[in-house]
Amino acid sequence: MKKLEQYKEIHSFIEFKKDQFTGHYTLDIVDKNDNIILSDKNKFASGPAAQRYFEKHYLAKHNTAKKPKIKIESVQVFAETDDNPDTSLMGEYTAKAHPWAIDRRKNEYVYKTEQRERLIEALQERLQLFFDDKNEFGLLDRQKRTEKRIEKLEQSAPEDSFIDRNSYEYFKPFAGGEKDGTANYRKYGFQDYKRMEGLNNCDWHYIGIIAKAKILIPSNVPTSAQYQTISSGGIWGIESDGGKEYLQEEAESQLADLAQQLEALGLGKRAIQYAIKKWNKEIVYK
Numbered sequence: 001m002k003k004l005e006q007y008k009e010i011h012s013f014i015e016f017k018k019d020q021f022t023g024h025y026t027l028d029i030v031d032k033n034d035n036i037i038l039s040d041k042n043k044f045a046s047g048p049a050a051q052r053y054f055e056k057h058y059l060a061k062h063n064t065a066k067k068p069k070i071k072i073e074s075v076q077v078f079a080e081t082d083d084n085p086d087t088s089l090m091g092e093y094t095a096k097a098h099p100w101a102i103d104r105r106k107n108e109y110v111y112k113t114e115q116r117e118r119l120i121e122a123l124q125e126r127l128q129l130f131f132d133d134k135n136e137f138g139l140l141d142r143q144k145r146t147e148k149r150i151e152k153l154e155q156s157a158p159e160d161s162f163i164d165r166n167s168y169e170y171f172k173p174f175a176g177g178e179k180d181g182t183a184n185y186r187k188y189g190f191q192d193y194k195r196m197e198g199l200n201n202c203d204w205h206y207i208g209i210i211a212k213a214k215i216l217i218p219s220n221v222p223t224s225a226q227y228q229t230i231s232s233g234g235i236w237g238i239e240s241d242g243g244k245e246y247l248q249e250e251a252e253s254q255l256a257d258l259a260q261q262l263e264a265l266g267l268g269k270r271a272i273q274y275a276i277k278k279w280n281k282e283i284v285y286k
Contacts, residue, residue, distance in 0.1 A: 173188070
């Protein structure tokens with residue numbers, strides 16, 4: 001019965017005529033233009049017997065009930081905004097003034113700010129001793145040198161930068177996992193800080209790369225054909241300013257994944273590769 005229903009989708013009707021006197025069935029098949037394709041005058045004892053005859057002698061011969069093939073209409077690669085990226089490999093913002101966190105107002109490590117302030121305080125205490133001991137030989141020269149050191153330290157302090165009052169004041173960098181306070185920590189940590197600030201200032205952002213194929217799933221009835229989009233697994237957490245070559249490499253990787261998805265649907269490798277070759281190498285940003 002299923003094969004007959006498939007055939008009916010292609011042709012206008014399949015008619016089993018019952019003789020009112022004998023009760024036997026005859027078979028006529030007419031196409032969409034009302035042309036008789038098959039008129040079998042054999043007499044069948046029942047409708048199912050006529051159906052079995054039709055399947056054996058007509059469908060098998062002409063293969064008219066063959067399932068339509070899925071077609072790949074287009075292949076594209078998209079770059080979509082990653083709204084929930086993992087930034088832990090750069091570090092995290094915090095309200096805690098950890099010695100090896102970076103003070104966002106001063107754009108320097110907290111330890112450096114504290115070290116400068118302690119040194120200025122110690123020099124000011126020494127300067128006060130100079131004022132108390134006016135009879136010491138060479139006092140004036142040492143007093144002037146101390147005043148100049150204090151002035152130089154105060155001038156070396158960076159000007160405060162503006163940050164929103166609802167924002168965290170400090171940033172604790174990951175610094176590639178280096179030990180706090182080491183030369184590498186200070187170097188990589190400040191790089192992480194600048195990178196994170198750039199992310200917050202929208203100088204760059206995270207994206208995901210995903211390949212998509214638009215396929216046509218046809219039907220024996222033209223009006224019932226359906227379009228469907230098949231997507232690769234996608235890769236996320238990609239830096240938008242990573243460079244054209246890097247983004248193209250990720251796009252090729254996603255196309256390979258998409259090819260596997262399409263193969264799983266039963267599409268042939270040749271058809272898949274042909275569709276992918278037609279891709280214009282352009283990544284569409286959404």
